[in-house]
Amino acid sequence: MVMTTHEEKMRTVRFRVAATPHIVVNSDICRASCSIHACVYVCPANLFVPLDDGGILFNYEQCFECGTCYIACNQEGAIRWSYPDGGYGVTFRES
Amino acid sequence: MSVATASEVFDVIVVGAGPAGSTAALLCARAGLKVLLLERGEYPGAKNVSGAAFYGSAILNELIPNWWEQAPVERYICRRDIAFMSSTTSVALDFHCAAEGYTTPPYNGFIVLRPRFDRWLAAQAEAAGAFLLTSAVVDDVLRENGRVVGVRVRREQGEIRGKVVIACDGVNSFLAKKVGLQREFHAHELSLGVKEVLGLDPAIIEDRFRLSGDEGIAYEYLGAITEDVHGGAFLYTNRDSLSLGVIGQVSSLVERRKRPYELLERFKAHPAVAPLVRGAKLREYSAHLIPESGWTMKPTLYTDGMLVAGDAAGFCLAAGLYLEGMNYAMQSGLAAAETAIDACRRERYSARALSGYRKHLKQRNVSTDFRAYRHAPAFVNSARLQNLYPEVVASGMEQLFRVDGSAKRKILPLARQLMRQYQLKPGELLRDGYQVVRAYLW
Incomplete structure (x- = not known):
């Protein structure tokens, strides 16, 4: 079908999940000084979940490694990222 | 190839096997240099995404004659349709061209799928003699006396020495930032x-x-x-x-x-x-x-022992009429390769020795194009062009074409009414007109 939910989109993408996360969110900073939570909206993989206490829960396993969260985050140092180990992470086949 | 056998010194280490990196590696290998091409994905193209319209056929044809006969291409582009949209209406410029070079070799542009195309291109660099190492993330450069002398791959014994490092590691270029050639980007630039x-x-x-x-x-x-x-x-x-x-x-x-x-x-x-x-x-x-902001996000392009090319250097032209990245990636990759080949010949790798990169970028029409269209990206992303004018154009056409028994209005009264309806002021229109002139006319 043409119209798809986000879950259906994500099911078409192949990931080889690394043992350690390549993105780390310092939720203390999110709680202390972020009110906009830009990461929650802009992430194309929808990996950032806002918590009731103002923190952010992050799941690195289905990350496109695009860097948008890092660029959008206006809180100094809340998101630290690098690339996953070689051969791990997203593997596009068609795009 | 194992990294252990790479303990010797390479002439050129290219980081990233996208269009910039593979083209650079291909040209360097053909010049007889010892080239290492590093790619963090499982295969070249595994991490790469674009439209992908590739308008660099003639450039690639110089390197690999009739490349499209062997490469995984989808279709050649002989039609383009650029549309202004409102929520209900579309007003389009429809370009259909059967002129020579559009529907005949070398073809003006191709639609490609990056995981397939990039993989093929990297294989051409390999066939020319470059060593391709996949699943290899480069975390940093090696430095000696302030000079870049190689890269650090994230694995045991991952230190690899090279006389020139060409960073083609994409829009997020960790390497250009590590070396201090590139600043952090703002959210409006990407x-x-x-x-x-x-x-x-x-x-x-x-x-x-x-x-x-x-x-x-x-x-x-x-x-x-x-x-x-x-x-x-x-x-x-x-x-x-x-x-x-x-x-x-x-x-x-x-x-x-x-x-x-x-x-x-x-x-x-x-x-x-x-x-x-x-x-x-x-x-x-x-x-x-x-990296849509083009010229304004251009890093310092070289330092002692290192050059930056492709998206890592912001060489992506997003100027409304043009949306081109792969061709500039290749052109800058070639310019970087030419610079590295010169440097290896003269055995000089300082920033001064690599400063010929500017000249090569100019000869390959990279810096000239980006300079000429330096005002276009900001104009294309301006609120008025984005949200207002497409709506005005769409609404104007709607009214022009609508037949409902009432008297037809000529263009001028219609334009006056649209200006009132959308609160367009003559001064603002003039200013935007000037922006168009400055961005596109000369």
Whole structure:
């Protein structure tokens, strides 16, 4: 079908999940000084979940490694990222 | 090749096997240099996403004559359709060209799928003699006396020495930042593209889009297609699928609190788009950042022992009429290779010895194009061009073509009414007119 939910989109993408996360969110900073939570909206993989206490829960396993969260985050140092180990992470086949 | 056998010194280490890196590696290897091409993905192209319209056929043809006969290409582009959209209406410029060089070799442009095309291109560099090492993330450069003398790959004994390092590690270029050549980017300088590849029968594609054989069409959309987010959308015909996507400026997505994949769904549901994608089935969803600000995000392009090329150097021309990255990646990769070849010949690798990169970028028309269109990206992403003018054009055409028994109005009274309706002031129109002139006319 043409119209798809986000879950259906994500099911078409192949990931080889690394043992350690390549993105780390310092939720203390999110709680202390972020009110906009830009990461929650802009992430194309929808990996950032806002918590009731103002923190952010992050799941690195289905990350496109695009860097948008890092660029959008206006809180100094809340998101630290690098690339996953070689051969791990997203593997596009068609795009 | 194991990294252990790489303990010797390479002439050139290229980081990233995208269009910039593979082209640079290919040219250096052909010049007889010892070249290492490093790629963090499982295979070249595994991490790469773009539309992908590739307008660099003639450039690649210089390196590999009749390359399209052996490369995985989808369709050649002989039609382009640029549309201004409101929520109900589309006003398009339809360009169909059968002139020589468009529908005949070397072809003006091709639609490609990056995981396949990039993989093929890296294999050409390998065939020319470059060593390709995949699944290799480069975390940092090696430095001696302030000079770059190699790279550190994330694995045991990952220190590899090279006389010249060419960083083609993409829009997020960790290397250019580590070395201090590039600053951190702002959210208004980058756009996020989200894309889908939708499978569709080739016969349906050819009928629906009025294409014969290997012909292809590239649609680009501006205006309400991204609602109030600054950006645009595209739809390209592949052989047996469609590539379509939405591009949104990151700062604008944040301000409007819009989820990119929801914009993608709305794009497919637009009355002008829905009939084009009907019956197609999702094969893959993807996302990537685009360095849309061009000239203003250009890093310092070289330092002692290192050069930067491709998206890592911001060489992506997003100027409304043009949306080109792969060709400039290749042109800058070639310029970097020419500089590295000179340096190796003279055995001098200082920043001064590499300063010829500027000249090569000019000769390859990279810096000239980016300089000429330096005002275009800001204009293309301005609020008025994004949200106001497409709406005015669409509404104007709606009124011009509407027949409902009332008296027909001529253009001038209609224009006056539109100016009142959208509160357009003559001074602002003049100013925007000047922006167009400055961005595009000379």
